[in-house]
Amino acid sequence: MRQIVLDTETTGLSAEGGDRIIELGCVELYARKLTGNNLHFYFNPERDSHEDALKVHGISNEFLRDKPKFAELTEEILDYLSDAELIIHNAAFDIGFLNKELERVGKKPLKAYVSNVIDTLAMAKEMFPGKRNSLDALCDRLEVDNSGRTLHGALLDAELLADVYINMTRGQEALLIDAGDAQTDASGVAVQVDLSGFTLPVISANEQEIAAHEEVLTQMDKSSGGKTIWRQQASAH
Structure with a gap:
């Protein structure tokens, strides 16, 4: 799946209030x-930034x-984002600003052009409840090098967020054999085997195995x- 990690910088905090x-x-x-294949633009917002x-x-x-x-760049931006899944930290903020910019040029909201939006802030709050989940905090927690981030910058922050997202979702790679440990083809090139498309067979226990299992449970119950x-739940029903 094609995913785009996206970040914006703005003149202020309120898209509805006229910030750009x-x-x-x-x-x-x-x-x-x-x-x-990155995309990076600065824009003339036609107003000054707040201090x-x-x-x-x-x-x-x-x-x-x-x-x-x-x-002037709306079409190029939409072409780039088209049908991709977006990954954004505190997505409501960036999406709100992008929707306002699209509205100004007579375009539909962003969701009409992309397949899905993942909010890494919401993900982080579920994974690390009660902890700070800013981008800097996540970089520290997940050992992503953010030493070059003295100020916020959209492209740098998107690059850092990509590393953060990959670390946060690393468990999803469980069904992929890493290329470093994978089989090799005739030329010695590592071949990554994707097992996610395989349907695993369901093998039911036979009568002998069920009986042995029941015997173990009976002994545990006696002990x-x-x-x-x-046993208590079974008797209740």
Whole structure:
């Protein structure tokens, strides 16, 4: 599946209040590997950034003066994102800004162009309840090197988030034999075997195996003085 890890920088916190996107950074993952097919733009937001926002991203108003407007690049952006699954940290924020930019140029909301959106902040809150789950905190927890992140930047943050996402979902690779440990073909090249498409057979226990299992349960029940939970539940029904 083609996945796009996406991040934005903005003039402020309120898309509805008139704040605009000033930077879009996207990195592409295919089969959980970075492809190098990235997308990165700065935009002239036609307004100044709030002082608090400037402290976060450090992108000056002067730097953005000669950059293209979002409307000029909308088609290229949508072509790139088309049918991909998006991976975004605190997705509601970025999606809200992108939807507002699309609305300004008469386009449908972003969900009409992509297959799905994964919010890594929501994922992190489930995986690490009660802990800080900012991008920096996740980088520290998952040992992703973020030493170059002195200020927020859309492309750098997307690259870091890609590493974070891969680490957060590493258990999903359980059915893939790693290429380093895989079989090799006749030329000695490692072959990755994807087992996810295989249907595993269901083999039922025979009468002898069921009887042996029941005997083990009976002995365990005797040892506990008749206090095993499964026997109590069985008798209740």
